[in-house]
Amino acid sequence: MGVKLLLDKANVPGIRTYEVYRREGGYRSVEKALKEMNPESIVEEVKKSGLRGRGGAGFPTGMKWSFIAKPEGVPRHLVCNADESEPGTFKDRYLMEFIPHLLLEGLIVSSFALGSHDTYIYIRGEYAWITDILEEAINEAKANGWLGKNILRTGFECNIHVQRGAGAYICGEETALIESLEGKRGNPRIKPPFPAIQGLWQRPTVVNNVETLAAIVPIINIGGEEYAKIGVGRSTGTKLISACGNINKPGVYEIDMTISVEEFIYSDEYCGGIKGGKQLKACIPGGSSVPILPANLLLKTATGETRYMNYESLSDGGFATGSMLGSGGFIVLDEDQCIVKNTLTLARFYRHESCGQCSPCREGTGWMEKILHKIEHGHGTIADIDLLWDIQRKIEGNTICPLGDAAAWPVAAAIRHFRDEFEWHINNPVLSQTSNFGLQHYADPIHVPA
Amino acid sequence: MTYTFNETQMAELNRLVARYPEGKQKSALLPALHLAQDSFDGWLPTELMDYIASLLKIEPIEVYEVASFYSMFNLKPVGKFIFEVCQTGPCMISGSDDIIAYIQEKLSIKPGETTKDGVFTLKLVECLGACGYAPMMQVGKIFREHLTKEKVDSIIAEYRATVTN
Known part of the structure; x- marks a missing residue:
């Protein structure tokens, strides 16, 4: 405890x-x-x-x-x-x-x-x-x-x-x-x-x-x-984490920021593991705007170190291989979840919530949603992935408030880590409507299925 | 149609305005619009917004621009009960698509529509802060969480009973 x-x-x-x-x-x-x-x-x-x-x-x-x-x-x-x-x-x-x-x-x-x-x-x-x-x-x-x-x-x-x-x-x-x-x-x-x-x-x-x-x-x-x-380094005190998604025990947990991400997900004291005995695919560890991480980068950093539930460790590797503690909104995705669809719902969210003051955010969030919708429904092209990347880059840092960044980051991270899943959707327009890309090489490096 | 707050509603408005410094009564606009929407038919016709403008001594346009910005203010007539079902990421990965489809089927309406008898409106909304208890919907002041098809059936029956009795 x-x-x-x-x-x-x-x-x-x-x-x-x-x-x-x-x-x-x-x-x-x-x-x-x-x-x-x-x-x-x-x-x-x-x-x-x-x-x-x-x-x-x-x-x-x-x-x-x-x-x-x-x-x-x-x-x-x-x-x-x-x-x-x-x-x-x-x-x-x-x-x-x-x-x-x-x-x-x-x-x-x-x-x-x-x-x-x-x-x-x-x-x-x-x-x-x-x-x-x-x-x-x-x-x-x-x-x-x-x-x-x-x-x-x-x-x-x-x-x-x-x-x-x-x-x-x-x-x-x-x-x-x-x-x-x-x-x-x-x-x-x-x-x-x-x-x-x-x-x-x-x-x-x-x-x-x-x-x-x-x-x-x-x-x-x-x-x-x-x-x-209490805590470690510049992550002092305790933090409330709200855990949700495909886990056994969703809810609000107070942690002292010294526990590992693995312990947080699998320990019965916290999330109690993945629901239905499924495999962990990915996680958005700090609220929907922070970068999504595939299981292999979530539980261990790119250099193979254990990742912990605190500000520094979760951002280890920067946006290339890390994420952020953010608000503590911990969203867990199991092997059955589709990254394209998840990203689409988040893009729709940010389009809906953009106040409309700044053009990059007002226009960009709408375009990102439209393109993701196209890919999700089997009408995408490979060039759409590059277009998405281009749009998110033009939003980030170019708006009055951080909502622009918040809308850009989830799209950027999804493409950065799951580009092959986007390509699979585009190359399999019919199959992707009824089946799932699955885990591929994103699997949890610690809990390998028997 | 003209609108007038009764004594209780007027007392509530005065309580809201009193929270802010002299001359800053416009700050009470959001709470005042909630009060207006809840006091009459669950939405904000132009005449009602004009009435709020006159009470807060601001221009009608200042009310319209606010009412049209926030998603909780209804600018069109709605049913007696609004099912506001969350469709954002955490709810989606927990099965909100199935719940939304089921409600559509049960009520024979699409998102944004109201049942012919005027009892239910279906509205799809973005994250309401109940991600750990997904899928969920808001009905009035209450969150209905951990939704299943069976639960949706009983919720519909529950609200329908309050109308027919």
Whole structure:
């Protein structure tokens, strides 16, 4: 069993309620932060912890906090990004649904550190029932003196508001989220200025992911140095992984980033192996936008080293032979899955979610979907593969926000690692409609079938 | 047709607006549109969007451009219950194609259509964050997960019963 800092109490009956959460030691970090610490020392602890943004980008949280501008007389805001929409990712949902007070506790401490008196949780519109759970938790926290005016008689005031989005992946991008919170279309802003200088209503703003803000609680409780001892290298602390696809035990797991990918997939403590005794074909380890890896490159790096579930190891080899930890959305594909079709559904997703501001993304995502659709349905040509490659290259890096990259990477990685499967589809237009390319040389290098 | 919020709905709108600083009432637009859509017929006719614009003291175009951007706002009439079935990668590899085909067959409608009796609308949607519990669909506020054909049968029967009773 690895260390658990966020979900250690997840199975305590009634932990969703204030009463049980408090009895189990909840809200201690607020007492410590407000009474024994000051905003600067909290930021220092977060820097020492090495915590990196858990939404997908992995940017150091303490550093992000230290960028916030503090002009005289201008209110500042903390915004919690609960717009979890990256396919394969459902960890924030789990945390908010089952331990809502953990997020609130982290939000109060973080609001104190950043000087935010009105803090907003922007939650994806589809999580409607979780909005109710959060509102209920906020009412409980307020009734018990953890929110509102003069918290713990320290003079600190903090209010937390929940705002529902309305169905738009792009609003997970922090400036699009801010636009949406201002009642506009979710069009990402050109940066600079960064939100830390001009964010919500042009005021200094920090936007952090749900899991990042929840992790502030253990950091304050055990201290940044102790937190940094968990994990390995620059992958400190614990990470929530949402595992899905063709595995025996899909769900949300908290890992300490020292376990191997093989252990994560095959151990009964985590995914419990591939469903139906089938073989592992491929995996998208960090949410749909990160590069897909065939089994042989997933479990071991290109140089034959064991691959681990952390930021550095998963990206070992760069995009040529590696991937990313990303949001922790871990999608497992078995031997029966078709890479062309899987890539098509992701291309359709990104075309649907492109906000349309930048031509390379607006046009490119549509073309990629059309060409993949053509190949999947037996009408492709070999030149289409090169055309796809060309389009994705022209999207990457040429857009205002990272959605362009997110749309380009899955297509690029699918072609990079599974080009022969694309060619097989094209060369076997009839057969590919009823049968499958299968495993070929992508098989799991460790679990070879008898 | 003209629309007017009743007292409860108006109180809810005022609660939403009060979350934002003075003069930033436009921030309440998304929640206000959810409220409007849920309070009337499950979609947003132009007159209803104009009403929201007048309440938030913004131009109607500011409402239209937002309503047309977000996938949860319906700009056309819909059935009493909308089956929003996820079709993105993780659901697809877990069998969502079969579920979608089965619902089409059972309800005799294609995606985007509403049953003749006005009870069900089928809508295909992109990832709703339930990948570990796939295949899935959203019906109103609720996620229906781990779908099988049998489960689809009982869900349809369940909603149909609320209409006929």
